[in-house]
Each structure stands twice: as C-alpha cells, then as structure tokens.
C-alpha cells in the first residue's frame with residue numbers, strides 16, 4: 001500500500017498551494033500539516049520529526065526538515081517511533097527496508113531530536 005502515502009502527500013501539497021494562492025494578499029500562511037506515519041495523527045509539521053531517505057539511500061532523522069530525499073513524518077514520541085519501526089510504517093513510507101542497526105540508529109536520533117526540541121521549548 002505504498003501508493004497511499006505518496007498520494008496523500010501530493011494531494012496535501014496541491015491543496016496547500018491552492019490555499020496560498022487564494023490568500024495571496026494575506027501574509028499569514030496556513031500552518032503546514034503532516035500525518036504521523038505510525039499513528040496517522042495529523043499535526044503541525046513543526047510538531048513532527050522528519051525521517052529522510054537521502055538520494056544515496058541513507059536514512060537519518062532530519063531535524064531541520066530540509067534535507068533532500070523522500071521524507072516520512074513521525075511524532076517525536078518513543079512509542080510512535082517504535083510502532084512506526086515495528087509495524088513497518090516508516091519503512092513503507094520511505095520505500096526501504098530498515099535493518100536492525102538502522103532502526104536502532106533512528107531510535108537514537110529521534111530521541112536526540114525530541115530532547116533538542118524540549119530544550120527549545122523551555123526557552124519560551
């Protein structure tokens with residue numbers, strides 16, 4: 001069912017573009033939203049962490065959300081990360097096979113990303 005993720009991603013960008021065009025005079029942009037691949041909850045993009053498959057096939061947690069490659073969004077919640085890895089939602093979204101070593105590394109990187117975010121939150 002890899003079609004589903006790709007289709008919804010494209011559809012969302014298309015509708016976002018439409019909203020932007022309609023509200024061209026306004027400086028307020030709609031909050032970009034993404035779906036957590038593990039629990040399918042829709043959240044503000046900034047509340048999710050992007051996992052990216054680089055053009056060379058390397059998986060990593062993309063803290064700034066700007067790395068080139070195919071991305072999948074997941075809650076920075078260990079339970080969601082675990083579920084996404086175990087149930088294969090992350091692998092499916094990125095169209096890759098995730099081996100144990102990579103899964104371990106992603107868990108670690110997600111934890112670090114979540115901690116980095118928590119720190120940013122404290123300063124507000």
Ligand SMILES: [Zn+2]
Pocket residue numbers: 036037038039040041074075080
């Ligand atoms: Zn989730």
